[in-house]
């Protein structure tokens with residue numbers, strides 16, 4: 001990851017606004033050149049003042065010079081105005097485009113990516129990346145280009161008027177720039193560490209806020225306060241150290257300016273005595289020193305700002321350059337009429353080093369209804385994630401209707417499947433929108449029908465805003481059972497050929513579950529169904545039961561067959577209390 005990668009990505013967004021870019025460049029160049037040229041007129045002005053000659057003639061010349069200065073001022077004004085309007089035009093559009101591009105790539109990253117990156121950090125990265133353009137563009141246009149034009153222009157003009165002065169200014173500028181640059185480079189490691197710490201502080205804050213209810217339930221406010229406080233304190237120390245460095249450096253710069261003023265005037269007096277230095281030249285050199293030191297003074301800050309922006313942007317660009325873990329193959333296929341055969345062919349998988357799914361092989365025929373049972377942590381949900389291709393298996397293959405799911409387009413694969421997850425999270429949108437998520441083109445009637453099937457209407461009808469109620473972040477304003485029913489309604493609406501229910505009714509009370517079972521029975525008809533369940537009544541009614549433990553299939557058969565085997569299933573069955581398989585048993 002290099003700075004050029006950041007620039008390339010910014011460049012792609014800027015490129016669409018060539019007219020604005022051209023106007024900005026013309027404006028800035030005009031404004032900067034005039035800053036260098038105008039002092040020449042001051043020089044003439046003072047030289048004419050200091051002459052002895054016909055007063056009327058001199059007044060005439062002086063007036064012409066003032067008019068020229070006025071005209072230059074006006075052109076400079078137009079130049080800078082054009083540049084700032086152009087910059088505004090660019091900033092608003094480019095920042096918006098960068099946000100969209102960052103989002104477009106980010107949203108296709110895999111579950112592994114999102115489970116291992118803090119939400120708060122990601123949100124911040126998208127913003128910093130987009131705003132980084134604004135900061136860098138401002139620095140280039142309002143600082144870097146003017147500095148280059150002024151330094152080159154000043155040295156060029158002085159060289160033709162008074163070479164000794166040119167040499168002094170060249171040496172001074174070089175010293176100034178070199179000192180600034182090395183300082184900024186040296187300090188860079190502290191700046192990068194500062195940015196990283198800032199991300200950490202934000203991440204901590206986001207994590208705590210997300211878990212506010214746990215904080216409250218455990219009365220751990222003080223504990224979290226000190227955790228967050230520790231991050232803030234670390235950041236504070238790092239920031240203070242960096243600011244102190246910058247302050248010390250500023251003092252050195254101030255000294256450098258005093259020294260150049262002295263040198264210029266000391267040498268100037270010598271040259272003046274020899275008649276080689278006019279009053280106007282004093283004015284000219286003084287004007288240049290003031291303008292240059294004004295520009296160069298903040299040069300290290302400028303470098304730091306540019307580096308900071310690059311460092312900020314880099315974090316997001318890394319994400320944008322990271323290939324998506326799960327993506328479409330170049331010639332991915334779509335399947336229109338899915339029968340619903342599923343085959344797990346020697347599938348193994350691990351999140352990290354530990355094997356979670358171990359040589360999982362089974363065939364599920366179209367229309368078959370399968371229960372997947374096993375103790376908690378056995379890998380049941382992971383099997384589902386592999387089927388949806390949230391992750392790719394490390395070994396083996398999954399096939400739908402004989403076609404490897406890697407060869408299917410992701411859209412096509414997911415159209416085929418319908419998932420009611422273990423712990424569904426909802427969007428902070430209305431209930432209507434949340435249910436319609438199962439089938440975006442569904443009519444209101446279809447949505448309401450699906451909601452009725454999933455027994456959502458029972459809790460929705462009593463809400464003041466009914467289907468327009470907003471459910472809070474992640475659906476926090478609903479109970480677990482209510483969220484599950486919304487997820488079920490989505491599945492009813494989606495009507496996909498393969499249905500996967502991952503403990504989909506675990507948070508429902510027995511009564512609502514009994515009602516929903518009937519509806520689920522309808523849903524499962526003539527569809528391949530994979531049910532992860534711990535309620536024996538549900539499991540028993542399935543065609544086949546696959547018993548899993550530690551990522552392996554250990555038993556497979558109908559309820560009666562499995563009971564005869566007197567294995568883990570019998571043990572689970574024997575341990576049943578109140579119709580549930582206990583979620584954790586000792587092996």
Ligand SMILES: Nc1ncnc2c1ncn2[C@@H]1O[C@H](COP(=O)(O)OP(=O)(O)O)[C@@H](O)[C@H]1O
Pocket residue numbers: 115351352356374375376377378379380381382383
């Ligand atoms: N994103 C993840 N990263 C690392 N390990 C995970 C992740 N998700 C689940 N696991 C681990 O994989 C194992 C199986 O998890 P899971 O499939 O959810 O089990 P089940 O659904 O059978 O209870 C567990 O030991 C769990 O800790």
Ligand SMILES: [Mg+2]
Pocket residue numbers: 380381382422502
């Ligand atoms: Mg699970």
